[in-house]
Amino acid sequence: MLKEIRPALVSFAALACLTGLIYPLAMTGLAQVLLPGQANGSLIEKDGQVIGSALIGQSFTTPTYFHGRPSATTAPDPQDASKTVPAPYNAANSMGSNLGPTSKTLADRLKDDVAALQQENPTQPVPVDLVTTSGSGLDPDISPEAALFQVPRVARTRNLPEAALRALVEQQTSGRDLGVLGEPRVNVLKLNLALDRLQAPKQPAS
Incomplete structure (x- = not known):
């Protein structure tokens, strides 16, 4: 045996x-x-400090910065562990909203977001990725169209010429991988870092 x-x-x-x-x-x-x-997480540093990863989005809400896609990730409610609260770009809980096309909650949220963006830039159609969440809730990129849509607001709040910001968006736009895979995209964190190098903001990012 x-x-x-x-x-x-x-x-x-x-x-x-x-x-x-x-x-x-x-x-x-x-x-x-x-x-x-890439092996170490595609980390991004500023002044010697790690401030994020090129692979995970961050929540920018102030008008002086470009904003990313909405994120449906959540975290435990500190007041009640049996419930959750919104926590955009929570890398510990990657998820989508799980709301279907017939959801009134989703429809109302989309309607409100589109209306707010139309007030921000009434001359351009709202890019779909500025009002829809990704499946992971962590998408770090937006389309070039979504970045250009925000140029008037950022230019106004920073007192910068729109032409300079459009050129910045173009510089930060990545093409398709290997020329055929995916779509052109702009990494929001890298774009905002380049924006800060162009001009310091009047108020801190959040």
Whole structure:
């Protein structure tokens, strides 16, 4: 019986060592050599401090900054652990809203958001990604159209020429991966950092 069990145990130990130790360490080391930034979370630094990741959005609400997509993520209610409260871009609880096209709550929220954005820029149609949430709730990017839609507001609140901000958006626009995958996009955090380098805001971001 030992003759039958011993090869099985040896095979198990060898495979466990190969797939559970050697392979992960090799892939980790290779990633650190070839793509260290991506392997460490695509972190973004400012003045030597990590302020976020290029892969996870952040909530900007002040008019002096470009805003990202709405986020439907939540967090436990500090007053009642059995309930949740809105917590935009909560990376610990990636999720969508789970509201369907017949939901009155969703329809009312979309109506209010569109109306507010139309007041902000009445001359342009509202880009769909400025009023719809992503499936993860963590999308760090918006479309170039969504960024350009916000240019008049940001220019007005910062007393900057719109042409300068449109040029900034163009500079921060990433094309399709490999020229064919995905859509052109603008990373909101990187755009706002570039905006701060162009001119310090009159009020802090939130």
